[in-house]
Amino acid sequence: MRLEVGNIMIKDVQFGAKTEVNNGILFVNKEELAQITGDDDHISSVEVFLAKPGEQTRIIPVKDVIEPRVKVSGNGGVFPGFISNVDMVGEGRTNVLKGAAVVTTGRIVGFQEGIIDMSGPGAEYTPFSKTMNVVVKVDPIEGLHQHEHERVVRLAGFRAAEYLGQAGKNIEADSVQVFETKPLLEQVNEYPNLPKVAYVYMLITQGLLHDTFVYGVDAKHILPTIIYPTEMMDGAVVSGNCVSACDKNTTYSHQNNPIIHDLYAGHGKDFNFIGCVITNENVTLSDKERSSNMTAKLVEFMGADGVIISEEGFGNPDADLVMNCSKIEKKGIKTVLVTSEYAGRDGASQSLADSSEYGDAVISVGNANEIITLPPMKTVIGYPEVADIIAGGFDGSLGEDGSITAELQVIIGATNELGFGCLTARES
Amino acid sequence: MVTIKVVHYINQFYAGIGGEEKADHRPEVREGVVGPGMAFQKTFGEEAEIKATVICGDTYFNENLETATSEVIAMIEKYSPDVVICGPAFNAGRYGVASGAVAKAVHEKLGVPVVSGMYPENPGVDIYKKYAYIIETANSAVGMRKAVQPMAKLVIKLARGEQVGSPEDEGYISRGIRQNYFAAERGSKRAVNMLINKLKDVDYTTEYPMPVFDRVSPSAAIKDITKAKVAVLSSGGPVPKGNPDHIESSSASKYGKYSLQGIDDLNPENSETAHGGYDPVYANEDLDRVLPVDVLKEMEKAGEIGSLYEYWYATVGNGTSVANAKKFAAEIAGELKSSGVDAVILTST
Amino acid sequence: MCTIVPISLTVGANRIVPAVAIPHPLGDPSLSREEEKKMRRKLVEKALNALQTEVDGQTVFDK
Structure with a gap:
């Protein structure tokens, strides 16, 4: 599969009469966006806000972040199985409004939603303090079941992103990147002298606010499968707003998976990047055993010499990580693991819930338990009072002055386990 | 510039009071430097001042852990130090344990950072390394001169609230504490680099050695x-x-x-x-x-x-x-x- | 009583009874309430049996 990604650099976002991109400025017709986002009988209200880098703005509770993209040519459309038909994506040309993002907020569904600060100390920990954010605050009708509430807001976000992405369809891109992975046998033959590397992409799949979807299907019901890395870039994998905010792979993270990007960067030079295996992290032991067995088998089947395995979440998914690692290493295939740490607020406890002698190459994306104080902001979009109850918050997290003292856990993407940021931890 | 205030804890031997025969010496405080404090003061120059030295016999401290600790802490607290130095204790076991216990109490009760120095096998290291930056020293006072420099450097850094580097860079014994920092490259890039090295059998360092957990022996079965x-x-x-x-x-x-x-x-x-x-x-x-x-x-x-x-x-x-x-x-x-x-x-x- | 037995083994539990699933270790929403309770009783009985069994190290009661 060969995908051209055309990046249209968005340097500002403003409300305007017509939704369009003009000279790097994304103009948004507020009413039209609200109407399309809210096109669901289960939604009672939609409000649209803009949040830009450097502003004294806080968004809470954040559910998902989505990058506006549009298919220019090639099969299918963005978010197949949700917004578009279930066509195979990952080929042709996709345009991206680079630097813009849709952020969904609204009444809290569960504990796993997070915070984005556009400036101040918290901004350093989230990639979404650097994007021009179109924030849609979506509230459902009364009496909606939690699972439904989550689904309704998730789909609303995709509609908003798809609508904005359309504005980039006929715009000339500022830069074009080409990503290509060939069918396995061809790909293997292309660089016969380089070690073959695959990527094991673990998706959290544990129910409410812990789900991930692949081509519209709830990934807890899939067996691990091989997919082309470019499929991800068209939204084949989307977030169901999983786990603590810090560890959450937002839909934006899936669209821009940095491991895939950095593997492509070394492809043909240091190694031969032959493809991805996506697998899940389910809630029963037999599912975990089955999925890790299948993952190890697929990696072997592809002929990989080495893999990077990224975890999503923490706690019981540490068991999935360790199973994937040891089962793959036992086949003589080398592994590097990417995980966050939960070492306690003082950093003195064990960081993982499970362990394996095979896990000798680990990338740490930081200790999520570390405490941070976020100063009050001039503007708060959403519902600040949830600071006390979201994962990483505690009784009294929200100060009287509007400041928030909580664990890094509460910040969207703070310890993203795709290695999106530079945060890490060391012994001291 | 404001001069950094330091209090120094040493045992009876380094205070020149005596050896084993004086090890039951009760806690006392003296204004200014005593014994090894002189070397520290010389290194600090004008930047920091050892306001007081608290002295306690090793036997007294170890046999009266609780009372000795609170007596020593009360003496230290009076000078509201920015940093406390304990030792260095080298491989002296009871001195190491006393220094560690003081470090723990200073850390917990006063919230003041502590710098110490010990030989890695000193029993004080394992028990108390979480509470102090313990510079790795030689096993005897022969290593005093070498210990003073890195200890003094850490004292200044801690007092100024500067970021302390890794154990390797600063010479202290790892406290077993995970600390966040921003690396030069993003995590995904570091993962790819680590995999390249692992595939080539080139040395690489894991960023997190896998954890080890305690074991307990099972309780007896319930009879009925x-x-x-x-x-x-x-x-x-x-x-x-x-x-x-x-x-x-x-x-x-x-x-x-x-x-x-x-x-x-x-x-x-x-x-x-x-x-x-x-x-x-x-x-x-x-x-x-x-x-x-x-x-x-x-x-x-x-x-x-x-x-x-x-x-x-x-x-x-x-x-x-x-x-x-x-x-x-x-x-x-x-x-x-x-x-x-x-x-x-x-x-x- | 836990679902992810390997974690219990790693962290050092001695008498381990495998449970159903993380969000409902002692239940199964796909069963009728009556069937579900029966199953829960069986699991608790297993735990009581484990408590009455001498073990000399980590033991998983999966029978």
């Missing part, structure tokens, strides 16, 4: 469960409706103790889960799915167990540190024992 008092506990966050203790949905700092009196069944009216790490819908519909109270109450009535302890304990295991879990467990176990509980069913999610 129909005579036993059974308690039920959970890390799955089962709490009375409304989560009265506000147990955190993640990274719990506390546990709750709740009465089972008058409860034969958990239901959405009387209970819910506080846990933020799993889909709560099923637990909130019927919390017996996490804490099997309905079955245990029936078993109690039918005489299948001797009795069900009248309280349940609950915390949230989600992202909760082992250190917190250990603390909760020690307290809960103590209460269960004194309440005559024979057996415990612990459920986890």
Whole structure:
């Protein structure tokens, strides 16, 4: 599969009469966006806000972040199985409004939603303090079941992103990147002298606010499968707003998976990047055993010499990580693991819930338990009072002055386990 | 520039009071520098000043750990230091333990950073390394000169609130504490580089060595469960409706103790889960799915167990540190024992 | 009583009874309430049996 990604650099976002991109400025017709986002009988209200880098703005509770993209040519459309038909994506040309993002907020569904600060100390920990954010605050009708509430807001976000992405369809891109992975046998033959590397992409799949979807299907019901890395870039994998905010792979993270990007960067030079295996992290032991067995088998089947395995979440998914690692290493295939740490607020406890002698190459994306104080902001979009109850918050997290003292856990993407940021931890 | 205030803790030997025969010397404080303090003061120059030196005999300290610690702390506190230096103790075991105990108390009670120096095998290292930056030293006072430089450097850094580097860079013994920092490259790039090295069999350093956990020996079996008092506990966050203790949905700092009196069944009216790490819908519909109270109450009535302890304990295991879990467990176990509980069913999610 | 037995083994539990699933270790929402309770009783019985069994190290009661 060969995908051209055309990046249209968005340097500002403003409300305007017509939704369009003009000279790097994304103009948004507020009413039209609200109407399309809210096109669901289960939604009672939609409000649209803009949040830009450097502003004294806080968004809470954040559910998902989505990058506006549009298919220019090639099969299918963005978010197949949700917004578009279930066509195979990952080929042709996709345009991206680079630097813009849709952020969904609204009444809290569960504990796993997070915070984005556009400036101040918290901004350093989230990639979404650097994007021009179109924030849609979506509230459902009364009496909606939690699972439904989550689904309704998730789909609303995709509609908003798809609508904005359309504005980039006929715009000339500022830069074009080409990503290509060939069918396995061809790909293997292309660089016969380089070690073959695959990527094991673990998706959290544990129910409410812990789900991930692949081509519209709830990934807890899939067996691990091989997919082309470019499929991800068209939204084949989307977030169901999983786990603590810090560890959450937002839909934006899936669209821009940095491991895939950095593997492509070394492809043909240091190694031969032959493809991805996506697998899940389910809630029963037999599912975990089955999925890790299948993952190890697929990696072997592809002929990989080495893999990077990224975890999503923490706690019981540490068991999935360790199973994937040891089962793959036992086949003589080398592994590097990417995980966050939960070492306690003082950093003195064990960081993982499970362990394996095979896990000798680990990338740490930081200790999520570390405490941070976020100063009050001039503007708060959403519902600040949830600071006390979201994962990483505690009784009294929200100060009287509007400041928030909580664990890094509460910040969207703070310890993203795709290695999106530079945060890490060391012994001291 | 404001001069940094330092208090120095040393033993009777380094104070020139005497050796083993004077090891029962009681705590005393002297203004200014004593013994090895001179070398530190020389290195500090104008930047820092050792305001006082607290001296205690090693035997006295070790035989009167609690009183000695509070006497020493009271003396240190009077000078409101920015940093406290303990030792260096090299390989002197009792001096190392005393220095460590002082470090721990200074850290916990005064919240002031501590710099010490010890030989890695000094027993004080293992017990107290969490509470101080312990510079690795030679095994005897021959290493004094070499120890003073890195210790003094850390004192200045800590007093100024500057970021302390890695153990290798600064020369201290790893405290076993994970500390965040921003690396030069993003995580994904570091992962790719590590894989390239691993594939080439080139040296690489894991960023997190896999954890090791404690083991305990199993308790003896219960002879007759129909005579036993059974308690039920959970890390799955089962709490009375409304989560009265506000147990955190993640990274719990506390546990709750709740009465089972008058409860034969958990239901959405009387209970819910506080846990933020799993889909709560099923637990909130019927919390017996996490804490099997309905079955245990029936078993109690039918005489299948001797009795069900009248309280349940609950915390949230989600992202909760082992250190917190250990603390909760020690307290809960103590209460269960004194309440005559024979057996415990612990459920986890 | 836990679902992810390998974690219990790693962290050092001695008497381990495998449970159903993380969000409902002692239940199964796909069963009728009556069947579900029966199953829960079986699991608790297993735990009581484990408590009455001498073990000399980490033991999983999966029979």
